[in-house]
Amino acid sequence: GAVVSQHPSRVICKSGTSVKIECRSLDFQATTMFWYRQFPKKSLMLMATSNEGSKATYEQGVEKDKFLINHASLTLSTLTVTSAHPEDSSFYICSARLPDAKNIQYFGAGTRLSVL
Amino acid sequence: GNSVTQMEGPVTLSEEAFLTINCTYTATGYPSLFWYVQYPGEGLQLLLKATKADDKGSNKGFEATYRKETTSFHLEKGSVQVSDSAVYFCALTLTGGGNKLTFGTGTQLKVEL
Numbered sequence: 001g002a003v004v005s006q007h008p009s010r011v012i013c014k015s016g017t018s019v020k021i022e023c024r025s026l027d028f029q030a031t032t033m034f035w036y037r038q039f040p041k042k043s044l045m046l047m048a049t050s051n052e053g054s055k056a057t058y059e060q061g062v063e064k065d066k067f068l069i070n071h072a073s074l075t076l077s078t079l080t081v082t083s084a085h086p087e088d089s090s091f092y093i094c095s096a097r098l099p100d101a102k103n104i105q106y107f108g109a110g111t112r113l114s115v116l
Numbered sequence: 117g118n119s120v121t122q123m124e125g126p127v128t129l130s131e132e133a134f135l136t137i138n139c140t141y142t143a144t145g146y147p148s149l150f151w152y153v154q155y156p157g158e159g160l161q162l163l164l165k166a167t168k169a170d171d172k173g174s175n176k177g178f179e180a181t182y183r184k185e186t187t188s189f190h191l192e193k194g195s196v197q198v199s200d201s202a203v204y205f206c207a208l209t210l211t212g213g214g215n216k217l218t219f220g221t222g223t224q225l226k227v228e229l
Contacts, residue, residue: 004159034217041221043220043221044217044219046217046218095159095160103148103165103215105162105215106159106162107152109157
């Protein structure tokens with residue numbers, strides 16, 4: 001099946017620094033990728049839809065200047081958490097959609113971000 | 117809006133026991149329904165899906181039937197194994213909704229010998 005790689009799996013940073021998370025589709029081209037955030041014992045919450053070559057579409061309540069998304073190629077999308085604060089600590093998960101499988105998303109293993 | 121409600125876990129079962137994880141949904145249209153599974157240290161994987169009422173999705177011994185009248189999509193397996201220990205997520209997406217998935221909170225399943 002399709003493989004999505006997410007890196008790093010865990011990151012600890014100081015408050016005020018920026019952190020970049022990468023999401024790669026390893027064996028297919030993904031025109032659309034999604035970024036989710038998961039709080040403990042909560043649902044995965046969609047943050048934004050990342051489209052190759054265009055601006056990301058953010059969900060209501062998600063700060064686009066805080067969570068910068070760049071989908072520079074058909075196999076790579078990045079999420080940068082800018083000026084991170086402890087409340088940004090969470091589990092971030094990306095997914096990618098096969099172009100011909102509209103309803104099926106393939107997920108990365110997630111990134112655990114801890115901001116001190 | 118759209119939402120998915122799952123039973124809270126963890127669910128702890130003995131090997132070969134029968135499994136049911138309840139899932140109900142609310143949606144503004146006619147959703148497609150999914151179960152995803154997340155094994156420790158791995159990403160979510162699609163387990164099964166159903167796209168219209170009365171459809172039954174099945175995979176690896178797991179089944180779920182799309183019940184429009186009760187807005188439910190309960191996950192069942194007749195005989196669980198230790199290797200089924202994971203977190204299970206129920207989710208929906210609406211046709212024309214940009215393929216956005218709405219997830220439940222996840223239910224952790226622990227299967228013991």
